Amino acid sequence: MVQVMCAQRTKLRRAEILAAASEVFRAKGFHAAGMRDIAARLDVAVGKLYYWFPSKEALLAFCQEDCLTRLLAMIAVAEEEHVTAVDALRALIRGHLRCLNAEVPGSLAHLETESLSSTDRPRILRQRRRYEEAVTAVIARGVRKGELQVKDARVAACVLLGALNWTVKWWRPDGRLGLDALAEAMADQLVDGLCVRGPARKRRRK
Amino acid sequence: MVQVMCAQRTKLRRAEILAAASEVFRAKGFHAAGMRDIAARLDVAVGKLYYWFPSKEALLAFCQEDCLTRLLAMIAVAEEEHVTAVDALRALIRGHLRCLNAEVPGSLAHLETESLSSTDRPRILRQRRRYEEAVTAVIARGVRKGELQVKDARVAACVLLGALNWTVKWWRPDGRLGLDALAEAMADQLVDGLCVRGPARKRRRK
DNA sequence: GTAGGATCTGAACCATGGTTCAAGTGATGT
DNA sequence: ACATCACTTGAACCATGGTTCAGATCCTAC
Numbered sequence: 172m173v174q175v176m177c178a179q180r181t182k183l184r185r186a187e188i189l190a191a192a193s194e195v196f197r198a199k200g201f202h203a204a205g206m207r208d209i210a211a212r213l214d215v216a217v218g219k220l221y222y223w224f225p226s227k228e229a230l231l232a233f234c235q236e237d238c239l240t241r242l243l244a245m246i247a248v249a250e251e252e253h254v255t256a257v258d259a260l261r262a263l264i265r266g267h268l269r270c271l272n273a274e275v276p277g278s279l280a281h282l283e284t285e286s287l288s289s290t291d292r293p294r295i296l297r298q299r300r301r302y303e304e305a306v307t308a309v310i311a312r313g314v315r316k317g318e319l320q321v322k323d324a325r326v327a328a329c330v331l332l333g334a335l336n337w338t339v340k341w342w343r344p345d346g347r348l349g350l351d352a353l354a355e356a357m358a359d360q361l362v363d364g365l366c367v368r369g370p371a372r373k374r375r376r377k
Numbered sequence: 378m379v380q381v382m383c384a385q386r387t388k389l390r391r392a393e394i395l396a397a398a399s400e401v402f403r404a405k406g407f408h409a410a411g412m413r414d415i416a417a418r419l420d421v422a423v424g425k426l427y428y429w430f431p432s433k434e435a436l437l438a439f440c441q442e443d444c445l446t447r448l449l450a451m452i453a454v455a456e457e458e459h460v461t462a463v464d465a466l467r468a469l470i471r472g473h474l475r476c477l478n479a480e481v482p483g484s485l486a487h488l489e490t491e492s493l494s495s496t497d498r499p500r501i502l503r504q505r506r507r508y509e510e511a512v513t514a515v516i517a518r519g520v521r522k523g524e525l526q527v528k529d530a531r532v533a534a535c536v537l538l539g540a541l542n543w544t545v546k547w548w549r550p551d552g553r554l555g556l557d558a559l560a561e562a563m564a565d566q567l568v569d570g571l572c573v574r575g576p577a578r579k580r581r582r583k
Numbered sequence: 584g585t586a587g588g589a590t591c592t593g594a595a596c597c598a599t600g601g602t603t604c605a606a607g608t609g610a611t612g613t
Numbered sequence: 614a615c616a617t618c619a620c621t622t623g624a625a626c627c628a629t630g631g632t633t634c635a636g637a638t639c640c641t642a643c
Contacts, residue, residue, distance in 0.1 A: 313571070363570045432631080
């Protein structure tokens with residue numbers, strides 16, 4: 172009874188801290204961000220951070236894990252809800268952008284994994300790999316079904332994820348382009364391509 | 378006479394240091410990389426670095442400027458040598474990948490500009506903007522000529538550059554995929570798109 | 584050979600920033 | 614009221630790492 176309330180409160184405190192940490196990490200990068208910056212954003216003392224988390228690195232690890240968990244959940248739903256690979260891909264693009272750019276806590280995601288050296292690094296990398304393989308699988312399915320054309324689904328996934336991840340470097344919520352509009356534009360560009368292809372026009376090169 | 382030799386030697390020394398710095402920056406990130414790491418890679422004392430460059434940040438600035446200069450030269454050539462926007466775009470993709478991943482000194486390019494706070498930051502950002510606008514211009518030209526289809530050429534350029542820049546995070550020279558093969562795969566994917574479009578098939582959505 | 588400049592060394596300096604901890608605050612149960 | 618415990622504070626500690634500098638070394642000119 173009392174424990175339940177405490178558990179909720181605990182989760183809340185930790186979530187608040189994670190959200191602030193995530194924002195600061197994202198704005199300045201992991202190394203440039205200081206614990207004092209994070210504390211200042213919450214208007215609390217540094218010591219508080221260490222009451223709820225063991226270290227700065229743990230803060231990053233929690234951020235990343237949180238984001239990866241949401242990405243994995245998102246892609247599972249995308250696969251389930253759409254029959255064609257093309258539709259699943261478009262849903263994936265929208266979902267990925269939301270995870271990184273809208274749902275704040277942990278938004279810097281699997282970027283900066285180099286900064287992790289502790290015990291939880293392998294676990295995070297494993298999760299990231301699982302996600303990458305899920306994306307690869309969607310593309311591979313599209314190729315099998317004749318919906319998509321790529322030489323190497325794994326490389327195609329890296330390229331796609333690169334374009335999506337890079338948005339954290341340039342997209343800003345207060346810009347003229349909303350997140351959903353961006354998602355649609357990116358889906359058009361990445362799925363359909365930039366090039367106008369006339370009827371019956373063949374692919375360039377072999 | 379003597380001055381000429383000195384000038385050459387000076388350039389050589391600085392280039393050696395820049396190359397080492399670039400590799401370390403790239404491997405560990407700007408903040409995580411230490412001056413002692415860079416010195417160790419060259420097997421010299423830290424003091425040497427400060428004889429040739431005023432600070433660590435200057436090292437980063439020189440790296441970035443060097444890379445941006447090469448990118449700007451590259452895109453000028455690409456524009457000149459190819460009549461169609463599609464061909465220019467494919468050349469640009471290949472050239473960008475080479476600048477970032479092959480021609481070592483300065484390869485981390487315009488990434489990590491947040492880390493610059495000194496006097497040369499605005500200059501670097503201006504150059505980067507010039508490059509981005511050159512890329513945007515190629516795309517816009519393609520749209521005007523009816524070769525390409527995008528709503529917003531600027532956004533399309535960001536997406537394209539994002540996919541290209543992200544390669545520094547995952548592509549490795551010793552992998553099974555060579556740089557030129559990667560360039561071709563990326564050009565196919567980004568220019569032509571992932572989706573197979575049958576003859577006369579319309580774009581999804583409006 | 585020797586003076587003088589250019590170049591290099593590495594130990595020491597010092598600010599930054601992650602981390603710790605002893606002490607304070609406030610709520611809860613008795 | 615009082616004891617207890619969860620929670621918070623912020624000053625202090627200390628390792629890291631950018632930077633400096635006094636001296637060593639090397640090279641060129643005379």
